[in-house]
Amino acid sequence: MTADTSSRTSPLTAWADRLADLAPALTAVERPFLTQLTVRVSDPEAVVAMGEALGVAFPAAPCTFTRGGGPFGDVEVLWLGPDEFLVVARSELDLRVPVEDALRAALGPARGAVVDTSAQRTTVALSGPHVRDVLAHGCAVDLHPSAAPTGTCVQTLLARAGVIIQVVDAEADMFTVLVRSSFAEYLAAWLSDACVEYRAALS
Amino acid sequence: MQLIPCPWCGPREETEFHYGGQAHVAYPEDPAALTDEEWARYVFFRDNPSGPFAERWSHSAGCRRWFNAVRDTRTYDLLAVYRIGEPMPDLSERDEVVS
Numbered sequence: 001m002t003a004d005t006s007s008r009t010s011p012l013t014a015w016a017d018r019l020a021d022l023a024p025a026l027t028a029v030e031r032p033f034l035t036q037l038t039v040r041v042s043d044p045e046a047v048v049a050m051g052e053a054l055g056v057a058f059p060a061a062p063c064t065f066t067r068g069g070g071p072f073g074d075v076e077v078l079w080l081g082p083d084e085f086l087v088v089a090r091s092e093l094d095l096r097v098p099v100e101d102a103l104r105a106a107l108g109p110a111r112g113a114v115v116d117t118s119a120q121r122t123t124v125a126l127s128g129p130h131v132r133d134v135l136a137h138g139c140a141v142d143l144h145p146s147a148a149p150t151g152t153c154v155q156t157l158l159a160r161a162g163v164i165i166q167v168v169d170a171e172a173d174m175f176t177v178l179v180r181s182s183f184a185e186y187l188a189a190w191l192s193d194a195c196v197e198y199r200a201a202l203s
Numbered sequence: 204m205q206l207i208p209c210p211w212c213g214p215r216e217e218t219e220f221h222y223g224g225q226a227h228v229a230y231p232e233d234p235a236a237l238t239d240e241e242w243a244r245y246v247f248f249r250d251n252p253s254g255p256f257a258e259r260w261s262h263s264a265g266c267r268r269w270f271n272a273v274r275d276t277r278t279y280d281l282l283a284v285y286r287i288g289e290p291m292p293d294l295s296e297r298d299e300v301v302s
Contacts, residue, residue, distance in 0.1 A: 062211045062266070081266045082211060140204070140216050154212070155265045157219060162264055 008033065011122045011184035018192055025130045025198035028191060030184075031123040031176075035089035035096050039103060041112035042083035051077070053106040054099070058085055065153040065166055072099055078153045078164060086117075086164070086178075121164075122184050124191075126175040130198040135165070135175070137194040145170035159190045205279065209262045210270050210286045223259030225249045226271045227291065255282055257291055 010032030012019070019028040041047055051057040055070015058077050065078040073091040080086050087103065089095045096116050103114045126135075132143050138159030142148060152167040161183040166176040179187050206214040231237055231245055250256065256276050261269045273282045273294060283292045 063213070081268055084266075156215065157264050 011181040012124070012188055015185065015188040019124075019188060022128075022192065022195045022199065024128060026126060026128040026134055026191070026195050028188075029125045031090075031125055033094075034118065034123055035087075035091070035094065035099055036116075036118045036121060037087045037096070037100055037103065038080075038115045038117045039085045039087055039112065040083055040115075041085070041107060041110065043110035043112065046107050046110035046112060049106040049108065050103050053102045054087065059153075063154050064151050066151070072102070075099075076166075078166065080155065080164075088123075088178075120180060121178045122181050124177045124179065124184075124187070125168075126177060127173055129173065130195070131173050131175055133198060134191065134194045138190065139163075139165070141165070143167065143175075158187065159194075161187050161190075163187070207260065207272070207281060208284050209265060209268075210284050211266045211268055212262060215262065215265055219262060219264035221261040221263040223261055223269065226257040226259045253277055255294060260284075 010030060012030040012032070016030065019030070022028055039050065041050065047058050054068075054072060054075050054077070056066050056068030056075050056077055059066045059079040062079055062082070065076055067074070067076045069075070072089050072095050074089070076088045076090065078086040078088065087099065089099055096118055100114055100116055107114065135143060135158065139156055141154050141156050143165070148154070148167050148170065150167055150170045153164060155162070155164050157163070158165070158177065158179075161179060164178040166178070168174040168176050177187070205217040207217055207220050208214045209220075228245070228249070231241075234242070237245065253276060255273050257271060257273050259269055260272050261267065268287075270284055270286050271289075271291065272284045273291065274280070275282055282294055285292055
């Protein structure tokens with residue numbers, strides 16, 4: 001008998017209840033199955049054309065991300081390197097093929113690459129009064145609003161696991177952590193452990 | 204922990220970086236013409252100064268770009284960082300860091 005592989009399973013399905021238990025110190029919710037495409041391009045005109053195709057300009061400054069709406073709904077573009085970006089479509093729909101086609105068309109004859117990496121990472125939305133305290137247990141990057149305003153996007157190590165941390169709203173303490181699927185359960189376990197002292201303080 | 208200033212991402216922890224040895228070691232223009240001794244000198248022999256040393260680093264846990272840094276091997280002070288393709292900054296006007 002072969003396993004049924006027709007239904008997809010997100011890496012943190014089994015952790016949904018345990019992550020929900022971290023509230024109110026930390027609200028952690030997985031946002032699975034987002035459309036993610038890695039874009040390698042350095043040609044400035046192609047970068048502009050790709051931004052127009054998505055309805056959101058690509059970030060010009062290192063360690064930032066941009067967000068906007070367009071033909072594919074709510075789309076974020078994360079700066080990963082001087083010629084590398086991650087396009088994240090936050091729609092519930094599976095937009096991998098249409099977004100890839102649109103970006104390829106916008107790239108035109110310029111040198112570049114558009115690769116579907118949706119299965120590489122899963123996304124965890126973090127918020128709550130102690131979100132910075134918890135992240136500081138495993139990450140030395142300064143996430144204070146004065147150093148990391150809304151729109152900051154850092155690739156770093158969180159408890160030795162490679163992650164991308166997005167500052168979605170610095171004032172409202174809202175963060176998004178993108179973590180590789182194979183590290184997701186480890187990170188969820190680490191988050192639960194790092195939260196213990198704050199859960200006790202609030203209860 | 205030592206912070207290393209990535210030219211793209213800014214100061215980050217040393218554990219995010221990977222060391223790449225001496226910088227500005229040019230590949231031989233005509234490798235086939237080298238004698239074994241010259242080839243060995245290119246592959247294995249590196250400077251080992253006491254003082255400023257230009258070396259390659261990779262921000263492997265961040266933007267994954269290679270860059271060059273001038274590090275004082277006596278104090279571990281990073282005197283300058285610069286991107287690949289940029290010339291090595293002139294450090295002669297800078298006060299020598301000697302402990």
